[in-house]
Amino acid sequence: MFELFLDIFAYRDNFWTRMDPGAKLAMALSAIAVILLSSRAVLPLSVFCLCFACMLWIGVPVRLIAVRLTAPMGIVAVLALLKAFLPAPPGSSVLWSGTLYGWKLAATHEGLREGLLIGAKVLGAVGAMLFLSTVTPAHRIFHVLRRFRIPQGWIEVAMLMYRFTFVLVEHASEGSAAQRLRLGYSGIRRSVSSAGMLAGSVILRSFDQARSTHDAMVLRGYKGSFPFGEESAPRRQDLYGAAAVITVLLIFYSALEWRIFS
Amino acid sequence: MNRRTILKAAVFPVPAIILSAGPVHAMHISEGILPLPWAALWFAVALPFVAWGLRDLRRFDREVPFAKPLIGLVGAAVFIISCMPVPVPTAGTCSHPCGTGLAAVFIGPALTVLVSSVALVLQALFLAHGGLSTLGADIVSMGVAGAFSGYGIYRLAGRIGVPWYAALFLAGLVSDWATYAVTSFQLASALAAPGSTGQMFGAVAIAFMPTQIPLGVFEGFLCVGAYRFVKARRPEVLMALGGGAV
Numbered sequence: 336m337f338e339l340f341l342d343i344f345a346y347r348d349n350f351w352t353r354m355d356p357g358a359k360l361a362m363a364l365s366a367i368a369v370i371l372l373s374s375r376a377v378l379p380l381s382v383f384c385l386c387f388a389c390m391l392w393i394g395v396p397v398r399l400i401a402v403r404l405t406a407p408m409g410i411v412a413v414l415a416l417l418k419a420f421l422p423a424p425p426g427s428s429v430l431w432s433g434t435l436y437g438w439k440l441a442a443t444h445e446g447l448r449e450g451l452l453i454g455a456k457v458l459g460a461v462g463a464m465l466f467l468s469t470v471t472p473a474h475r476i477f478h479v480l481r482r483f484r485i486p487q488g489w490i491e492v493a494m495l496m497y498r499f500t501f502v503l504v505e506h507a508s509e510g511s512a513a514q515r516l517r518l519g520y521s522g523i524r525r526s527v528s529s530a531g532m533l534a535g536s537v538i539l540r541s542f543d544q545a546r547s548t549h550d551a552m553v554l555r556g557y558k559g560s561f562p563f564g565e566e567s568a569p570r571r572q573d574l575y576g577a578a579a580v581i582t583v584l585l586i587f588y589s590a591l592e593w594r595i596f597s
Numbered sequence: 598m599n600r601r602t603i604l605k606a607a608v609f610p611v612p613a614i615i616l617s618a619g620p621v622h623a624m625h626i627s628e629g630i631l632p633l634p635w636a637a638l639w640f641a642v643a644l645p646f647v648a649w650g651l652r653d654l655r656r657f658d659r660e661v662p663f664a665k666p667l668i669g670l671v672g673a674a675v676f677i678i679s680c681m682p683v684p685v686p687t688a689g690t691c692s693h694p695c696g697t698g699l700a701a702v703f704i705g706p707a708l709t710v711l712v713s714s715v716a717l718v719l720q721a722l723f724l725a726h727g728g729l730s731t732l733g734a735d736i737v738s739m740g741v742a743g744a745f746s747g748y749g750i751y752r753l754a755g756r757i758g759v760p761w762y763a764a765l766f767l768a769g770l771v772s773d774w775a776t777y778a779v780t781s782f783q784l785a786s787a788l789a790a791p792g793s794t795g796q797m798f799g800a801v802a803i804a805f806m807p808t809q810i811p812l813g814v815f816e817g818f819l820c821v822g823a824y825r826f827v828k829a830r831r832p833e834v835l836m837a838l839g840g841g842a843v
Contacts (some may be wrong), residue, residue, distance in 0.1 A: 342723065367730050371633045379629070403725040407627035413804045414630070414788065421793060421800060453630060453788070460629030461725050468722035476722070488651050488665075493715040495669025496676065500719065503670075503677045527815060531822010534678045538703070538827055541670035542834050548670070549663035559658065559665075 344469040349393050351470035355569035357479045358577035363467040365581045369588040370459040376452050378591055379459030382584075386462035395469050403465060404458070411457045415450030419443065473497045481563065491561050499544060506540050507533060625735045626783060628721065628728025635787040640733030643714070646741045650711030657708070661837075668704065671838070672712030675700040676719060678819075694816040695739055698747030698772030699823055702765065703838045706744040713740030738779040747772025762821045769820030773813035777805065 345352060351359070370379045390400055419430070419442040432441040467476075477493045510533050514520065519529035549557070556562075631639070658664040679696040700709040717735050720726040727735045747768040754764035781802040789797035827834055 364729065367628065367728075368633065370629060371631075371636070371730060406724070406726055407629075410627055410630070414784065414801075417797065417800050417804065418788065421790070421796060456629035457627050458629070460728060460730065461627060464628050464721060464729060465725055473719060473722055486651055488654050489647070489711070489715070491665055492654065492669045492672060492711065493718065495666055496672045496712065496715050497719060499670050499673040500676055503673050507677045527818045528822060530815075531819050532826050534699070534819055534823035535826025535830070537674045537677055538671070538823060539831055539834060541674035542667070542831075542837070545663055545667040545670040549666045552666070 342468070342472055344393060344395050345472040347393065349470075351389065351393060354470070354576070355479075355573035356471050356475040357482055357569055358573040359467055359471055360476060360479060362577050362580050363463045365584055366463040367460045369584050370456050370463070373456070373588060373591065374452075375591050376455035378588060379455040381587070382459040383455075383462035386459075386466040389466055390469055393470065400465065404461060407457050407461050408454070411450075411454045415447070415454055418450035418453070419447040421446065478563070478566075481566065487560060487563075494561070495548075499541070499548070502544060503537055503541060507537050510536055625717070625720070625727035625739065626731040626780060628725070628730055630728075630784070631731050631734055631787050633730070635783075636730045636733060638733075639731075639737050639783065643710075643733040643736035643741065646707070646710045647714050647736065649707045650709075650714075653705065653707040654711060667838075668708055668712060671700065671704055672715055675709075675712060676716040678823075679716065679720075680724075694769075694812065694819055695743050695773055695776050697739055697743035697776070698751075698768040698770075698816060699820045701744040701748035701772065702751050702768055702820070702824065703835075706748040709744035709748075710736065710740040713744065734780075734783045738783060739776050742779040743772040743776040746775035762825070765820045765824050766817035768817075770813045770817035773816040774809070777809040777813070778802065781805070 366382050370382060373379060387400065391397070420440060427443040427445045430442045430444045430447055432439065434440065474494055474497055477490050477497065480490055481487070514529045514533060518525070520526045654664070654668060657668070661667065675696040678699065679694055697709055697713055700712060704712075714732070714736050717727050717732055717739065718729070721728050721732065750771045751764050751768035754767055755761075759767075781798055784801050785794050785798035824835075
């Protein structure tokens with residue numbers, strides 16, 4: 336799990352990483368909004384394909400994308416099956432029926448269609464979010480949130496958490512590896528004990544790190560809040576680019592929902 | 598909920614586990630699952646609790662000079678703990694604790710909601726675990742329900758004289774199961790056909806039971822283990838964090 340928490344792709348130099356983070360955030364949120372409003376699977380799947388292609392273009396490994404999609408798709412698989420098999424409204428057409436230990440099971444077309452639509456929406460929305468995170472470091476996303484009037488206290492805690500997560504990930508990984516070498520996870524009882532010790536050591540390390548970080552910050556002029564400085568204005572071409580993408584999304588959405596071109 | 602629904606829901610986890618052959622996460626609602634009105638509703642429910650957390654942060658900042666780095670670091674620690682892979686014997690795979698019960702014991706429930714909101718944004722961005730549109734719902738289930746139920750049971754157990762290790766175990770267990778129950782309700786209320794919310798709730802709850810029941814028990818033991826480690830090595834840290842109440 337720890338190796339998944341990587342943001343190296345966001346620090347590469349390419350067209351997308353140079354773009355203003357506010358413009359990228361606006362595009363991603365707009366894409367998610369139209370996906371949620373969409374009643375057909377074409378739009379979410381198109382957004383996913385586009386994001387997937389862009390991630391491949393900037394060199395994100397397919398395996399990493401697939402692993403990150405595993406958890407949401409696992410939940411979707413359960414929900415799709417539940418939607419397919421739970422009682423549907425009267426008049427629904429039966430897709431498959433059978434008996435299991437004397438109990439009648441019936442999947443309906445309508446239920447399965449709804450389940451698959453949810454799956455498509457999850458793919459599209461997660462694709463948009465993954466693309467945003469692979470081209471934008473989290474601290475730049477947090478920084479740009481000030482434009483949306485998010486309280487400074489939240490942003491400060493977020494930036495500290497983001498920065499020190501990597502420090503603590505290293506500590507936890509080393510601790511976990513050392514425990515494994517000593518057969519600390521060789522049985523359920525030992526696993527639970529080792530995990531508790533590891534969690535406790537991470538908390539103690541965080542406490543010590545907080546003190547030393549605070550001391551270092553005070554030496555550099557910290558007076559209780561972060562000096563964020565003047566925010567640079569977004570480039571005009573980024574704003575135009577974001578506006579164009581959002582417009583295309585809205586046209587595509589309208590065309591599909593109201594069948595303008597059919 | 599009738600027997601037929603129970604049986605169906607009990608059968609469904611098998612393909613789900615096969616399909617999700619990688620690590621299974623503590624239950625968060627993925628991006629794209631909730632319809633927009635439901636997502637907005639859960640944001641509205643979550644916002645007052647996040648505001649409460651921010652108010653507590655300002656108060657804590659006045660009392661403790663290194664409050665913000667401390668909350669940020671404890672938040673990062675909880676985030677790491679919530680990413681620790683743990684074998685789930687019944688599912689034959691790995692899962693992850695929530696960490697909110699433990700955090701609530703150390704820094705209080707309102708601040709836990711605050712750090713949960715940040716942790717959920719990081720998890721959504723980096724692990725595709727949860728989402729931005731489902732952030733409000735996930736804050737309510739993991740942050741609000743998990744932190745307040747875990748902290749509540751911990752304080753209650755302390756008041757009636759339950760030993761600290763049992764109180765800690767209950768905090769971890771209850772916070773995990775409360776998160777799971779609220780998430781099931783959120784999914785059922787948003788996705789069920791009209792009139793079948795109860796049925797859907799039962800089905801979702803049963804479908805995720807194979808991972809969530811043992812995970813809750815594990816989280817209880819994790820709380821005890823972590824607290825015991827800190828208490829034995831550096832008891833002054835417990836007092837500084839305000840977690841030495843029981």
